[in-house]
Amino acid sequence: xxxxxxxxxxxxxxxxxxxxxxxxxxxxxxxxxxxxxxxxxxxxxxxxxxxxxxxxxxxxxxxxxxxxxxxxxxxxxxxxxxxxxxxxxxxxxxxxxxxxxxxxxxxxxxxxxxxxxxxxxxxxxxxxxxxxxxxxxxxxxxxxxxxxxxxxxxxxxxxxxxxxxxxxxxxxxxxxxxxxxxxxxxxxxxxxxxxxxxxxxxxxxxxxxxxxxxxxxxxxxxxxxxxxxxxxxxxxxxxxxxxxxxxxxxxxxxxxxxxxxxxxxxxxxxxxxxxxxxxxxxxxxxxxxxxxxxxxxxxx
Amino acid sequence: xxxxxxxxxxxxxxxxxxxxxxxxxxxxxxxxxxxxxxxxxxxxxxxxxxxxxxxxxxxxxxxxxxxxxxxxxxxxxxxxxxxxxxxxxxxxxxxxxxxxxxxxxxxxxxxxxxxxxxxxxxxxxxxxxxxxxxxxxxxxxxxxxxxxxxxxxxxxxxxxxxxxxxxxxxxxxxxxxxxxxxxxxxxxxxxxxxxxxxxxxxxxxxxxxxxxxxxxxxxxxxxxxxxxxxxxxxxxxxxxxxxxxxxxxxxxxxxxxxxxxxxxxxxxxxxxxxxxxxxxxxxxxxxxxxxxxxxxxxxxxxxxxxxxxxxxxxxxxxxxxxxxxxxxxxxxxxxxxxxxxxxxxxxxxxxxxxxxxxxxxxxxxxxxxxxxxxxxxxxxxxxxxxxxxxxxxxxxxxxxxxxxxxxxxxxxxxxxxxxxxxxxxxxxxxxxxxxx
Numbered sequence: 001x002x003x004x005x006x007x008x009x010x011x012x013x014x015x016x017x018x019x020x021x022x023x024x025x026x027x028x029x030x031x032x033x034x035x036x037x038x039x040x041x042x043x044x045x046x047x048x049x050x051x052x053x054x055x056x057x058x059x060x061x062x063x064x065x066x067x068x069x070x071x072x073x074x075x076x077x078x079x080x081x082x083x084x085x086x087x088x089x090x091x092x093x094x095x096x097x098x099x100x101x102x103x104x105x106x107x108x109x110x111x112x113x114x115x116x117x118x119x120x121x122x123x124x125x126x127x128x129x130x131x132x133x134x135x136x137x138x139x140x141x142x143x144x145x146x147x148x149x150x151x152x153x154x155x156x157x158x159x160x161x162x163x164x165x166x167x168x169x170x171x172x173x174x175x176x177x178x179x180x181x182x183x184x185x186x187x188x189x190x191x192x193x194x195x196x197x198x199x200x201x202x203x204x205x206x207x208x209x210x211x212x213x214x215x216x217x218x219x220x221x222x223x224x225x226x227x228x229x230x231x232x233x234x235x236x237x238x239x240x241x242x243x244x245x246x247x248x249x250x251x252x253x254x255x256x257x258x259x260x261x262x263x264x265x266x267x268x269x270x271x272x273x274x275x276x277x278x279x280x281x282x283x284x285x286x287x288x289x290x291x292x293x294x295x296x297x298x299x300x
Numbered sequence: 301x302x303x304x305x306x307x308x309x310x311x312x313x314x315x316x317x318x319x320x321x322x323x324x325x326x327x328x329x330x331x332x333x334x335x336x337x338x339x340x341x342x343x344x345x346x347x348x349x350x351x352x353x354x355x356x357x358x359x360x361x362x363x364x365x366x367x368x369x370x371x372x373x374x375x376x377x378x379x380x381x382x383x384x385x386x387x388x389x390x391x392x393x394x395x396x397x398x399x400x401x402x403x404x405x406x407x408x409x410x411x412x413x414x415x416x417x418x419x420x421x422x423x424x425x426x427x428x429x430x431x432x433x434x435x436x437x438x439x440x441x442x443x444x445x446x447x448x449x450x451x452x453x454x455x456x457x458x459x460x461x462x463x464x465x466x467x468x469x470x471x472x473x474x475x476x477x478x479x480x481x482x483x484x485x486x487x488x489x490x491x492x493x494x495x496x497x498x499x500x501x502x503x504x505x506x507x508x509x510x511x512x513x514x515x516x517x518x519x520x521x522x523x524x525x526x527x528x529x530x531x532x533x534x535x536x537x538x539x540x541x542x543x544x545x546x547x548x549x550x551x552x553x554x555x556x557x558x559x560x561x562x563x564x565x566x567x568x569x570x571x572x573x574x575x576x577x578x579x580x581x582x583x584x585x586x587x588x589x590x591x592x593x594x595x596x597x598x599x600x601x602x603x604x605x606x607x608x609x610x611x612x613x614x615x616x617x618x619x620x621x622x623x624x625x626x627x628x629x630x631x632x633x634x635x636x637x638x639x640x641x642x643x644x645x646x647x648x649x650x651x652x653x654x655x656x657x658x659x660x661x662x663x664x665x666x667x668x669x670x671x672x673x674x675x676x677x678x679x680x681x682x683x684x685x686x687x688x689x690x691x692x693x694x695x696x697x698x699x700x701x702x703x704x705x706x707x708x709x710x711x712x713x714x715x716x717x718x719x720x721x722x723x724x725x726x727x728x729x730x731x732x733x734x735x736x
Contacts, residue, residue: 048703049385051407134552135566152555153494155718239495242554243718244711258378260707261403 036274042267049263060264070269072244073252080163080248081227088167088174088223089216095171096178097208110179117172125236128165155245158238162246166233170226174219181215182208221284228277249273335365336391336630336637339380342370343559345583346447349654357645364637366392366645373559374496381703384409389627391634392641396699397434397443397623403703404625405437411626414440416639423643428663428687431621434695443623444642448660449687450579451618452502456599457592460487460573468599472510472539472606479548482573488550490543491572493558497710498698500717502576502617503543505697506603507536510611514692521700523735528727532610537716537723539606544717554718561588568592576603578618579683582676583658593659593676600682616686617694621663656680661687708733 046056064070099110116124131138132151139148152158185208193203231250234240240247240255247255249269257266340350347370354368369390371379376394383389384404393410395401404410417424423444424432431445456468464485469475475489482489493499508516512532519527527533543549550572556562561584566572568589575581582600586593605613624646626638647664655662659676661683671680687693698706712729715721721729 048403048407049381050403050409129555132555133562134555135550135571136562150552150555153552155720158555238555241495241714241718243715243720255707255711258382259703261381261703 039267039270039274042263043265043271045264045267047263048261049257050261056264060262060268063262064265064268064272067265069244069247069252073247073249073269076159076244076246077228077248077250079159080166080230080246081224084163084166084170084227085220085223087163088171089220091167092171092174092219093178093209093212093216095175096180097182097204099175099179100182113175114172116169117176119169121169121232122236124165124169125233128161129237132161152238153242155242158242158245162234162237165237166227166230169233170223174223177219177222178212178215181212185211217284217287221281224280224284225277228273228280249276335367336634336641338366338368338392338394338638338641339376339383339390340368340370340394341373341376343373343561345587345658346580349651349658350447352654353645353648353651356648356650357641360644361637361640364640366637366641374557384627387629389629391627391630392638393625393627395443395623395625396619396696397445397621398695398699399702399706400699401435401442401623401625402437405440405442409628410442411628411635412440413442413444413626417441420643426664426666427647428621428665430687430693431663434620434699435623443625444646445621445663446624446646447622448579448655448662449618449620449683450660451616451683451686451690451693452505452576452578452603453581453683453686454574454576454601454603455567455581455585456574456601457567457570457572457597458599459597460570461599464573468601469604471604474604475548476543476546478573479543479546483547487570488566488572489548489574490550491563491566491575492549492553493556493560493563494549494553494714494717495555496558497714498696499558499563499577500713501697501710502578503540504536504713505617505694506576507539507606508533509615509617509692509694510603510606510613511536511539511609513610513612514615514694517694517697520730520734525734526727526731527734528730529724534723534727537726541716541719541723544719549717554714564588568597579660582679583660586659586676600679602686612691614686614690615692615694616690617696619696619699620687620693702736704736705730705733 042053043060044055044057045053046059047053095113099106099113129152130136134140134148134150134153137148137151139145149157151161189207189211190203193207198206229250230248231254234246234248234251235254238246240251250273253266253269253273256262256269338354341347351368351370354366358365380389380393380395381400384393384407389409393404401410427445428449431449432441435441435443435445460482461468464481464487466478466481469478479489505517512530512535516527516530516532516536519530550556550563550566556566563575563577564581564584565588567575568585582593582598585598589598592598602613602616605611624638624642626635630638647662652662652664652667653670656667656670656674656676659674659679661667661671661680668684671677671684674680694700698710701709709730712721712726716723716726
């Protein structure tokens with residue numbers, strides 16, 4: 001069938017490209033844009049999720065913005081975002097750099113590290129909940145006093161546990177990104193540094209870290225925007241408790257919408273989530289410098 | 301054409317998958333060849349009784365099939381609301397009646413069964429009359445009462461009481477005096493699955509009643525302004541916080557869920573001395589506790605009076621029954637199957653017997669002989685007496701209130717037990733949603 005290529009008319013790229021984008025566009029419009037518009041519209045209504053929808057102007061927004069639960073949920077979300085970022089990033093960079101090396105056993109270790117990534121959040125949460133149970137958990141079972149704390153029953157501890165479990169789950173993913181980033185760094189840079197007498201630690205701070213700038217931005221964007229939508233893990237682990245110590249914005253939205261039957265205020269929170277997420281993503285792009293495509297390899 | 305080995309293996313591997321897919325595919329309501337659908341709660345031993353009643357009905361009615369799906373308690377409460385709102389409700393909706401049923405009724409999502417009950421008075425006459433209260437909205441019946449009556453009971457572990465050398469409490473002061481005795485021996489005075497929140501609520505239900513009488517909560521239900529700030533309500537809220545501060549509840553109670561029955565396990569393993577829980581707890585202790593119930597380890601009593609309180613000690617709270625409604629979106633054929641299930645499927649002799657074996661009192665009248673003949677006769681008689689002799693049988697608060705008010709209530713109860721808000725703050729937060 002050698003004639004096929006010969007006879008097919010050569011189309012100009014600009015007539016083909018829009019068609020190539022169509023499937024992605026349809027999915028994006030169908031599952032992102034339309035629901036977004038719907039949620040925005042719902043935030044100006046009163047609806048219990050079961051009966052008829054009544055337009056009610058700004059009533060839902062007023063109830064959300066005057067509710068003391070909102071600043072609290074925003075604060076918890078912010079804390080989760082910052083603390084989990086600060087905890088995950090250094091560990092992910094170190095692990096990623098370690099795994100990018102070519103020494104023995106690293107491929108095997110890499111596979112072991114990635115196991116948490118393959119588990120579902122709900123399964124992880126259930127497992128940790130069982131392990132941390134103050135009466136039937138690991139600490140009580142092995143009679144280790146330090147481990148038999150009321151892990152999920154005290155506000156500070158529960159918050160710490162949430163951060164730990166989230167990090168346990170997502171550090172492998174970010175290590176993978178950093179591993180790729182480190183492997184992209186030209187060997188010649190390290191060779192030059194070695195000739196100049198730089199040790200391993202100096203090499204890490206002067207070459208690896210600066211070269212990972214865009215990888216850090218990508219990974220941070222994923223972490224920060226991702227932490228806005230943490231839901232499943234926290235829902236199963238603590239249900240936002242004890243009290244409202246771990247009630248992040250996404251959980252607050254769910255509880256108002258589906259447990260308290262207040263779809264209007266829940267939609268308003270959803271809109272706030274979208275706006276905060278967009279603002280953060282833009283901000284992080286800005287931090288990356290004006291020209292994100294600029295070369296890091298000038299002079300190499 | 302000869303089949304290669306790989307094809308055969310592929311076929312063999314594919315078969316169970318396609319069978320499973322076929323089984324999943326029909327779970328969408330109203331689309332599975334016209335049969336009725338029915339969602340209810342899982343969790344043994346109750347689940348098998350519910351499933352048994354459906355199986356028996358399906359066998360007796362080859363042309364009228366009911367397809368059942370089960371859910372975990374807290375997950376179900378959300379799932380059913382979402383499904384009804386999306387027009388995907390099952391034909392038969394299992395529930396607790398009260399405030400949630402009212403929201404379904406106001407949205408026109410459930411069938412009015414008043415005239416059907418008039419035509420089938422024999423169905424109505426065989427059930428506890430008290431069970432119809434929570435099925436009735438504005439004078440009309442929207443649900444068929446079913447299953448069992450479930451007052452809340454104070455359970456205790458007799459062996460632990462012997463070991464510590466103390467007697468069951470006869471008053472609130474006794475309870476507070478027992479707390480340090482048990483704590484000194486490293487035994488939690490009370491087991492509590494506090495993450496589920498409605499578990500904490502049961503404490504307030506009784507304290508409100510014992511201290512201020514049923515009028516306090518009645519005023520709240522009726523939407524009276526500042527009803528939560530009633531001085532008796534504030535006293536009750538303060539008392540429960542005193543108990544929390546005295547370490548009355550098991551360590552880590554706010555991270556224990558009732559859905560996993562971990563709170564029950566604390567009682568029958570002797571790590572906790574007492575537990576306030578629904579009448580269904582007896583069946584769980586009997587099924588999971590090994591020798592605990594048969595060996596006479598489980599004690600039970602009504603919630604004791606509070607010194608100087610106005611409430612009648614015979615008052616109780618809980619679930620007067622469970623309820624089955626019919627979705628108004630179901631097809632005529634599905635509705636007919638559902639109604640036939642109500643007449644010939646619900647609380648038939650076999651189901652009644654199973655409930656009694658599990659240590660529950662079914663809401664069918666005239667079961668006294670069966671109750672007395674059961675191995676759990678003492679407990680059943682106790683439950684039956686509570687249910688039939690209570691001066692007031694209050695419905696569980698979260699079911700009696702609207703879902704919006706109930707969520708605020710549960711939320712604030714969790715914070716109250718966490719000691720992060722004061723009784724006055726609790727009352728203020730709840731006053732804001734009274735009547736909503």
